[in-house]
Amino acid sequence: MLRFDIITIFPEIFDSYLGASLINRAQKKKLIKVKLHDLRKWTPDRHKTVDDRPYGGGIGMVLKVEPIYKAVRDIKKLKRVDKRKRKIILFTPRGKQFDQKTAYSLSKLSHVIMICGRYEGVDERVARHIADMKLSIGNYVLMGGELPSMVVIETVARLIPRVLGKPKLLKERITKEKGFIEYSQYTRPEIFSSKKKMNWKVPKVLLSGNHKKIQEWREKHKKVI
Numbered sequence: 001m002l003r004f005d006i007i008t009i010f011p012e013i014f015d016s017y018l019g020a021s022l023i024n025r026a027q028k029k030k031l032i033k034v035k036l037h038d039l040r041k042w043t044p045d046r047h048k049t050v051d052d053r054p055y056g057g058g059i060g061m062v063l064k065v066e067p068i069y070k071a072v073r074d075i076k077k078l079k080r081v082d083k084r085k086r087k088i089i090l091f092t093p094r095g096k097q098f099d100q101k102t103a104y105s106l107s108k109l110s111h112v113i114m115i116c117g118r119y120e121g122v123d124e125r126v127a128r129h130i131a132d133m134k135l136s137i138g139n140y141v142l143m144g145g146e147l148p149s150m151v152v153i154e155t156v157a158r159l160i161p162r163v164l165g166k167p168k169l170l171k172e173r174i175t176k177e178k179g180f181i182e183y184s185q186y187t188r189p190e191i192f193s194s195k196k197k198m199n200w201k202v203p204k205v206l207l208s209g210n211h212k213k214i215q216e217w218r219e220k221h222k223k224v225i
């Protein structure tokens with residue numbers, strides 16, 4: 001079972017997401033486990049301070065290294081695994097772009113710890129000394145690492161056999177290079193028409209029942225992600 005531990009100052013953001021749909025089912029089936037950790041738990045002062053002003057000045061506050069260091073240290077103890085089976089991810093727009101191949105390699109691990117930044121970011125010593133990977137989910141700047149961590153959980157979880165329900169079909173969609181094959185899909189009705197001269201048809205080959213021809217059509221219309 002792949003365990004995700006998320007370090008955040010807003011654990012409530014995840015409530016509905018983790019409780020719904022296939023991600024909820026995957027947890028119930030014990031295919032994945034997701035645990036949330038409020039970073040404030042690792043602060044020594046009564047105000048539970050997680051941030052401070054940046055050296056050199058700047059527009060926002062920066063998450064401190066100390067609580068993150070302690071959180072990661074304690075969370076590692078929750079799952080004893082070979083260190084090759086664990087990755088500590090820091091989300092930052094300056095990180096490596098998250099993609100399908102990275103998701104595939106994460107799906108083979110046992111433990112993923114994710115650090116969600118906020119405000120003006122995270123003390124750079126977390127990137128330099130604590131994180132194994134710095135990931136960005138795209139070339140834009142969000143307010144926090146919570147959405148990126150949900151993106152990673154969802155992309156990785158659907159690669160775990162039985163999360164989507166048909167392990168054999170899932171295998172067929174993963175390429176040798178660990179990309180994912182996507183193609184156009186249609187469902188009933190065969191012809192959709194809601195006004196005169198409207199005639200939106202499903203390609204005939206998909207209705208033929210001829211598996212070889214369907215495969216050829218899909219091959220022609222596929223995109224590898």
Ligand code: SAM
Binds near residue numbers: 118
């Ligand atoms: N100045 C910070 C930096 O360069 O890393 C970015 C601060 S951003 C306003 C606040 C937090 O949102 C970041 O620390 C990061 O965790 C998250 N974040 C924002 N955009 C992101 C992206 N494209 N990919 C991943 N995480 C992102």
